[in-house]
Amino acid sequence: TPFLAAQAAKILGLGEECVLDVGQDDKPWRIDLDKLEPALKEAEKNSTACIIAISSGEVNTGRFATAIFDMPKIRSLADRYKAWIHVDGAFGIFARALPKTDQFLSLRACVAGMELADSICVDGHKLLNVVSFLSFFLYMFSTFYLLAVLICVNPGAAYLAPPPSSSAAGSQEDGIFGPLNIGLENSRRFRALPVYAVLKSEGREGMEAMFSRMVFLARKLASFIHNSEHYELLPETENHVEEDIFMIVLFRARNEALNNVLVDRINQTGKMFVSGTQWQGRKAVRIAVSTWRVEVERDAKYVEGVLREVAESFVEA
Template sequence: MKPDWEGPLGEAYARAMTYLEELPVRRVGPRDTAVELRGKLGGPLPQGPGDPVQVIAQLADGVEDGLLPSGSGRFFGFVFGGATPTALAADWLATAWDQNAGLYAAAPAAAVVEEITAGWLVELFGLPEQTSVGFVTGAQMANFTALAAARHAVLAKAGWDVEADGLNGAPPIRVLVGAERHDTVDRALRFLGLGTRCIVPIAVDGQGRMRPDALARELNQGLTIVCAQAGNVNTGAIDPLDEICELAGDAWVHVDGAFGLWSAVGTPIKGLEKADSWATDAHKWLQVPYDSGLVFTAHPEAHRAAMGIRASYLIHDENQRDPLDYNPEFSRRARGFAVYAAIRALGRSGIVELVERCCAMARRFAGQLQPYVLNEVNLNQVLVRFGDDDLTRRVVKAVQQEGTAWMSGTTWQGRAAMRISVSNWTTSEADVDRSVEVILRCVEIERARSTQG
């Protein structure tokens, strides 16, 4: 029987185009509740085949009002990027080609594309030439992979083979990390068996940057990994990496740069190249579809020792790069195609322009919301607070429900805040101005309700 590709793929294409073309005018938020979604999508287990076109149509109809349009130019929640047409098209091709990108032998083109793209990324960020690169799901797995390489390296220096002997009886490792770190660092340490009690929180300044003086007091006390940050998730602040790396000496320094690392493409971050490993996301400021994370290490041998595998039933070409040597997955989709296409389409200047435009839009937000701004707006993050915790949380909820724009709530230094993250390539001045108008209107409405109450 000849497969019917055109029917379901044609329906999917038509639905996708409608969704993408409506993003600029679409309500920025879901309409359906979880109960309504279960009602539309649920039902008994299908007992027989369904018509492929109808299946796609019913799926699209069912999820339509439960989608969070994070690709909208007025979506400012979390730190989500969008997807450029080129990156999305390459990702569609990656799905159609359906390559298992773990081995060169299983996907030669995917492996070579990752190799080429890795070289471009290292050059873009100004990292050491020998840096190895892994394509992973996101910053969580990027931090995990980098810290696995760090664990290998620091224990190997102490004469311990963690890959062979595990952690039972191993010398303890201290992980020095800023008090305002991202939770993916803690979670990675749990996954690695080091546990969160190995963490020594380092005091930070008012913007969440690690204080070198506080770090210095905790160094030289045994096996150490230092985790720095390029882009605090609330303020966008970047740790003083040059001082941190100099102070750290022989300790392994990892940089969690999920979104902030991309700012280095235009304006080099002083000391960035002195670190030992780095993590970032392509699905943030490179505007590649989910999921797409990147991990880098300046020590490829430690990277491969922590991640690599040689199995008798696999075909390893020792003259080629096997991607599974650089990430924790075995079978996986070929994420490199979309990253390759995004870089090829934007080039260095396009990436710089995109990042700078997002930062300019963040400053525009800050300028119009100045009485409420909590942070120094040096990147793309704007923190605002409207008096007290209760009013701030109600304003966040009111803006989300209104539907013009969508911002996250957060907690900063023990206080509730609204976090505005400008991370989408389509965000315009008009998007910012409309969003500010809604925020201020919601502030007045919620403040009046407080007075009446």
């Protein structure tokens, strides 16, 4: 989102004024290619370096910045204007692991071409259900260049010297880069182990099945909310399209008084937990389905019961 991009720009010392929103007017989570090229052209004219930040699973709606055939066009523009493409794939990138069936064609189209990005970041603690400090950074180019930029190599201590087959930068042309030389922390835990354990235990088929259950539950809840007299499914669309739903369900109460306290009312039941957010200047509620324990019919019935209970028991002061 533009807000998170501005936060990142401030942390990096670039300043939030360098962030330009190129989202579509009617679908702000989608990148507008007609806005992107003029922005890149203006940056080139001013000799300004550009990063095209693409959201693969927007934090509020779970929607995607790109659709099928968008990434080749963005790659072409980036090459023409010498821009860097970065994908925030926190959880949305896992749509690439969904089964190749008609039920998931729309979602898979949204992440098609992500391999064309220069860099991708991914969170393991969401869909993989591992510890929260575990994330990945995927980088298109040789790690040697990343090492040169980060200056992470330990050049002085003899006992930290790279193997004989490695280059002076501590990297192997066709091998595995030493973990010591690709991060700032020398003393750190084996953070990759939990992810390895998940992937090893579940395998490709197990991961596909797990992600599928999450999507099916989110879609079932979205349909319930869409048809509910008490709630409104967000973003507002003329028709609810089930295939657009990934892992996140965004909604609000139709009763404004209930909407103002909806997050607390749901969480106070002790039966489920939701997070509050803002959508188009008003309070909204966000359900994020992210657990390997999902049983679609059971869990949908449970959540629907909680939402009915909260709405039907609400009495305005």
